[in-house]
Amino acid sequence: MSERDETAIPAKAPVGSTPGARLARNMMFYTVLRLLMVVALTLVIIGIGRLAGVDVPVLVAAILSVLIALPLSMILFTRLRAEINSDISAVDAGRRVKREDLRRRMDEA
Template sequence: MSERDESAIPAQAPAGTSPGARLARNMMFYTVLRLLMVVALTLIVIGIGRLAGVDVPVLVAAIISVVIALPLSMVLFTRLRAEINSDISAVDANRRVKRDDLHRRMGEA
C-alpha cells in the first residue's frame, strides 16, 4: 500500500485487535452468557417447581426461562452490549472508509 492508501484506513484499536475480531469475540461471549443464563434459570424454575411439589417439564421451564432471560440480560449485560454496539460502529466506519476509497479510486481510473 502506498502512503496515500494507508492514511485512509482508521487506526487500529489500542489492544492490537481489529474491530471485527473484537466484535466476534464480544458477540460469542454475550451469546454464551445468555445461554448459560437460560440454563441456570431453567434449573431454578425446575427446582422451584419441585419445592412446590409440581413436576415442571423441561420444555416449559426452558420457555419460561427464555422469557425471563430477555429483559434480565438487557439489564445485567448493559456494558457488554454497549461494547458490541461500539464495535459494530467501528466495523461500519471501516467499511465506509474502504468503500469511499474504492469509489474514489474507481473515479480516478
C-alpha cells in the same frame, strides 16, 4: 506490485485488536452468557417446581426462562451490549471508509 499498490496495503494490526475481531469476541461472549443464563434459569424453575411438589416439564421451564432471560440480560449485561454497539459502529465506519476509497479509486481509473 506497483508502488501505488504497496502503499494501499494497510499494516496488519495485532490479532484481537481490530474492531471486527473485538466484535466477534464480544458477540460470542454475550451469546454464551445468555445461553448459560437460560440454562441456569431453567434449572431454577425446575428446582422450584420440585420443591413445590409440581413436576415442571423441561420445555415449559425453558420457555419461561427465555422469557425471563431477555429483560434480565438487558439489565445485567448493559456494559457488554454497549461495547458490542461501539464495535459495530467501528466496523461500519471502516467499511464506509473502504467503500469510499474504492469509489474514489474507481473514479480515478
